[in-house]
Amino acid sequence: MIFNILTSTVLSLKAHKLRVILTMIGIIIGISSVVTITSLGEGLKQSELDMIDDSGINTIKIIYEEPEMAGLGYYSWTPFTFDRIDMKRLRSVPDVAAVTADYGYGGFTAGEQIDSKLKLFGIESSAQIVAATEDTSPVSYGRNFTTEDMDKPVIILDDNAASGLANDMEKSELIGKAVSLDGYMYKIVGIKESVDWDSMMNVDEDLFLSTVPKKAFLALSKSKPINAIKITPKQGADRDTVISAVAETLASYHADLDGSFVEDHYMDDMRQQMEQVYNIAIWIFIGITGISLLVGGIGVMNIMYVSVSERRREIGIKRAIGAKPKVILLQFLFEAAFITLLGGIIGIAFGYGISHLFSFILQTMNMGDFTAILRPAMAAIAAGVSVAIGLFFGIVPAIGASKTDPIKAIYQ
Amino acid sequence: MVKDLVTEGKPLIELAGVNKYYPLGKNAQLHVLKELNLTINQGEFVMIMGKSGSGKTTLLNIIGMLDQLTTGEYFFNEKPVAGLSENEKSELRNANLGFIFQQFFLIDSLNVSQNVSLPMVYKGHKNSSYRREQAQKYLELVGIPEKEKQKTTELSGGQQQRVAIARALVNDPLMIMADEPTGALDSETGIAIMDILTSLNDHGKTIVMVTHDEDMTRYASRVVHLKDGEIIQEIHGKRGEVKS
Ligand SMILES: Nc1ncnc2c1ncn2[C@@H]1O[C@H](COP(=O)(O)OP(=O)(O)OP(=O)(O)O)[C@@H](O)[C@H]1O
Ligand SMILES: [Mg+2]
Numbered sequence: 001m002i003f004n005i006l007t008s009t010v011l012s013l014k015a016h017k018l019r020v021i022l023t024m025i026g027i028i029i030g031i032s033s034v035v036t037i038t039s040l041g042e043g044l045k046q047s048e049l050d051m052i053d054d055s056g057i058n059t060i061k062i063i064y065e066e067p068e069m070a071g072l073g074y075y076s077w078t079p080f081t082f083d084r085i086d087m088k089r090l091r092s093v094p095d096v097a098a099v100t101a102d103y104g105y106g107g108f109t110a111g112e113q114i115d116s117k118l119k120l121f122g123i124e125s126s127a128q129i130v131a132a133t134e135d136t137s138p139v140s141y142g143r144n145f146t147t148e149d150m151d152k153p154v155i156i157l158d159d160n161a162a163s164g165l166a167n168d169m170e171k172s173e174l175i176g177k178a179v180s181l182d183g184y185m186y187k188i189v190g191i192k193e194s195v196d197w198d199s200m201m202n203v204d205e206d207l208f209l210s211t212v213p214k215k216a217f218l219a220l221s222k223s224k225p226i227n228a229i230k231i232t233p234k235q236g237a238d239r240d241t242v243i244s245a246v247a248e249t250l251a252s253y254h255a256d257l258d259g260s261f262v263e264d265h266y267m268d269d270m271r272q273q274m275e276q277v278y279n280i281a282i283w284i285f286i287g288i289t290g291i292s293l294l295v296g297g298i299g300v301m302n303i304m305y306v307s308v309s310e311r312r313r314e315i316g317i318k319r320a321i322g323a324k325p326k327v328i329l330l331q332f333l334f335e336a337a338f339i340t341l342l343g344g345i346i347g348i349a350f351g352y353g354i355s356h357l358f359s360f361i362l363q364t365m366n367m368g369d370f371t372a373i374l375r376p377a378m379a380a381i382a383a384g385v386s387v388a389i390g391l392f393f394g395i396v397p398a399i400g401a402s403k404t405d406p407i408k409a410i411y412q
Numbered sequence: 413m414v415k416d417l418v419t420e421g422k423p424l425i426e427l428a429g430v431n432k433y434y435p436l437g438k439n440a441q442l443h444v445l446k447e448l449n450l451t452i453n454q455g456e457f458v459m460i461m462g463k464s465g466s467g468k469t470t471l472l473n474i475i476g477m478l479d480q481l482t483t484g485e486y487f488f489n490e491k492p493v494a495g496l497s498e499n500e501k502s503e504l505r506n507a508n509l510g511f512i513f514q515q516f517f518l519i520d521s522l523n524v525s526q527n528v529s530l531p532m533v534y535k536g537h538k539n540s541s542y543r544r545e546q547a548q549k550y551l552e553l554v555g556i557p558e559k560e561k562q563k564t565t566e567l568s569g570g571q572q573q574r575v576a577i578a579r580a581l582v583n584d585p586l587m588i589m590a591d592e593p594t595g596a597l598d599s600e601t602g603i604a605i606m607d608i609l610t611s612l613n614d615h616g617k618t619i620v621m622v623t624h625d626e627d628m629t630r631y632a633s634r635v636v637h638l639k640d641g642e643i644i645q646e647i648h649g650k651r652g653e654v655k656s
Pocket of ligand 2: 468469470591
């Protein structure tokens with residue numbers, strides 16, 4: 001009998017394809033957004049778990065806070081700068097594994113990069129300088145560094161800095177010229193490719209930076225003010241204890257200062273704000289989901305009423321030849337559940353696709369490093385919810401169908 | 413079919429003092445069947461005749477347990493019908509009554525074989541190949557074995573009525589109920605349908621048929637005349653000898 005009901009269900013759905021698809025849209029949107037959100041959430045959770053062992057996340061950034069800025073929690077301009085002796089002192093604080101300098105301003109520049117002035121024939125341009133790493137961006141003029149370059153004062157300019165310096169010249173003419181970098185002379189060996197703004201999703205951030213060999217970079221950074229010190233605690237050390245020990249050590253050597261040494265919370269604040277945005281997004285999605293499932297459910301109810309009234313005679317005939325009311329009820333309930341299950345399965349497929357596409361885009365834009373995960377249990381629950389919606393919204397029309405008076409239905 | 417011959421003569425339908433009212437508006441009601449007494453025995457071929465609106469269909473529907481009488485008594489196969497639940501009536505209809513309608517009323521979303529199989533599905537026959545065999549057997553009986561896989565909408569009226577007869581017969585019911593089965597067919601096709609019904613009756617099947625065609629009475633073993641909801645004339649006799 002189940003097979004017969006299934007056949008008659010499929011037949012009646014086939015006869016009204018468009019109507020069925022329209023009915024399913026609400027369910028598809030609802031289920032796909034649930035699946036998208038949970039898959040992304042699951043992926044995020046997993047990537048956070050993966051990152052726990054990553055030492056980077058454990059780095060503490062220490063800044064100096066002027067008394068009037070107390071409590072701000074992130075870098076604001078101050079005449080005070082750290083020096084190399086501070087770094088040396090901190091290396092002997094218990095539980096400190098590593099100490100590095102941060103030349104950036106607060107949270108805006110991550111990593112070690114230096115703001116520098118370039119000068120060539122009286123023309124000035126500014127650039128962010130980083131130390132060369134193994135994978136350098138492609139150059140459009142000149143060449144990349146070779147191993148012999150590593151001891152020499154050479155520079156590869158980013159396209160923007162090169163444009164600034166070139167002025168009336170062709171950019172290619174810059175190759176081989178000597179440029180003044182904060183007073184030191186560097187030979188230009190290459191110019192990086194310009195940023196392809198059309199591929200915004202895939203911008204190579206390295207293209208914004210000019211590059212010098214590591215040794216040259218260290219020499220340059222010596223003369224640079226250190227705005228913050230980054231501390232990496234030893235494995236298993238208590239963060240807060242390390243922070244207060246570091247702060248005390250610094251304070252004891254800078255007893256003349258009124259301000260205090262604190263952890264920079266800029267990134268934490270950012271993360272909190274991101275979390276808030278994320279939470280709001282989740283609630284919006286839950287709202288959308290709820291509404292679309294409700295709309296979908298009402299759509300199902302509506303189509304079932306239409307289906308029942310269109311097939312009143314069929315119901316009457318079936319009752320006349322011996323179908324019990326229960327059989328009629330099951331037939332329509334089955335049909336409703338079938339529609340929503342179908343919508344649910346499509347929704348799950350969409351949700352899978354959307355969440356994976358989304359996490360892929362975030363990855364390529366360097367805005368998040370995780371892959372969406374759709375657990376089978378989650379898919380099963382989504383399918384179950386779909387069926388439940390069909391049953392819930394289909395039950396009233398189905399009961400109506402089962403109570404149809406055969407005589408009135410046949411001779412309508 | 414042999415068992416039917418053995419039980420021939422036993423009362424299958426017994427109606428006593430049956431009244432049927434249809435509500436009309438607020439306080440009015442329409443008295444459609446009036447103090448009606450009727451007994452139908454197994455093996456009979458009863459024709460219910462009368463003008464349009466005389467209550468023929470209403471009577472047939474009450475006999476077929478599709479409609480309820482307002483007052484009076486109804487015994488089906490010696491058991492009271494009053495007080496039966498919807499489920500019990502459904503089971504009785506499914507097993508014991510076969511319906512044939514003027515407009516055939518096949519289910520268009522199912523093919524011929526599936527239409528014929530449907531009463532078996534409701535009876536609980538789980539084996540689909542058995543159902544298909546049975547359906548085929550009855551399609552042969554009504555003379556259209558080759559239409560098995562066809563869509564019902566692709567059949568002529570006469571062929572559709574044959575399918576409807578096969579569907580009515582497939583659970584081997586005690587009685588066939590036919591409401592103007594030839595009403596929508598030309599006379600030649602109508603005769604072919606009547607030939608099938610008479611042949612069924614020859615093999616012992618009880619048949620109750622509604623008609624307002626005088627010519628049809630020659631197939632009946634008894635003719636019941638209705639006028640304004642009352643039986644005005646009952647003619648008993650052997651088939652072919654019935655005169656009105
Ligand atoms: N559901 C109903 N509600 C109200 N009145 C009804 C209903 N069904 C039938 N009637 C009325 O009952 C009377 C008998 O109807 P019925 O259908 O039994 O007549 P009939 O003899 O079968 O007529 P015909 O030959 O035209 O089919 C008619 O007056 C009809 O209008
Ligand atoms: Mg009638």
